[in-house]
Amino acid sequence: MLSTLIRAAAIVAIGASVSTTLMIASAGPASAAPTEAQKQAIQARRGYYRMVALNFGPLVAMAKGEAPFDKDKASLHASNLELLANVDLTPVFPEGTDNDAAFGETRALAKIWAELPEVTKKDDAFEAAAKAIAAAAPNGRDALRPAGGALGQSCKGCHDAYRAKDF
Numbered sequence: 818m819l820s821t822l823i824r825a826a827a828i829v830a831i832g833a834s835v836s837t838t839l840m841i842a843s844a845g846p847a848s849a850a851p852t853e854a855q856k857q858a859i860q861a862r863r864g865y866y867r868m869v870a871l872n873f874g875p876l877v878a879m880a881k882g883e884a885p886f887d888k889d890k891a892s893l894h895a896s897n898l899e900l901l902a903n904v905d906l907t908p909v910f911p912e913g914t915d916n917d918a919a920f921g922e923t924r925a926l927a928k929i930w931a932e933l934p935e936v937t938k939k940d941d942a943f944e945a946a947a948k949a950i951a952a953a954a955p956n957g958r959d960a961l962r963p964a965g966g967a968l969g970q971s972c973k974g975c976h977d978a979y980r981a982k983d984f
């Protein structure tokens with residue numbers, strides 16, 4: 818009786834230790850995995866920056882003389898950039914959507930959430946540069962060129978500090 822109890826207790830103890838080990842083993846990346854809502858925020862964020870790039874690209878091409886200057890096109894893309902830059906990005910930057918938590922899905926460094934006032938300043942610089950390019954765009958290539966350069970610098974300012982080089 819006693820030995821049976823001891824054996825049963827030992828089996829329970831071994832079982833407990835095995836399951837504890839398994840829990841520890843799976844507690845790494847699995848526990849940090851983003852939720853569905855966090856994944857959706859990452860996708861929306863990436864879509865947002867694709868919209869920014871999609872509108873900036875033609876302006877860069879015109880500024881560089883790789884495409885002919887087209888006033889209507891320049892105005893459309895630059896005004897889109899101004900609108901995009903004014904979007905409040907809070908909903909697409911929730912906690913837990915950095916590239917440690919969602920490796921392979923985003924290049925956003927965790928540092929963003931640790932330095933939000935700095936990041937906000939960089940976003941304000943982007944907003945100012947987008948406003949300036951919207952004002953400059955209808956005025957021809959010579960006006961577009963410096964405004965495009967300034968906008969590109971504002972993109973780069975954030976990428977250098979807060980975006981991982983790779984996924």
Ligand code: ASC
Pocket residue numbers: 870873874877969970972973
């Ligand atoms: C672009 C684009 C960026 C910025 C950046 C400017 O056209 O997609 O991410 O310009 O390269 O430095």
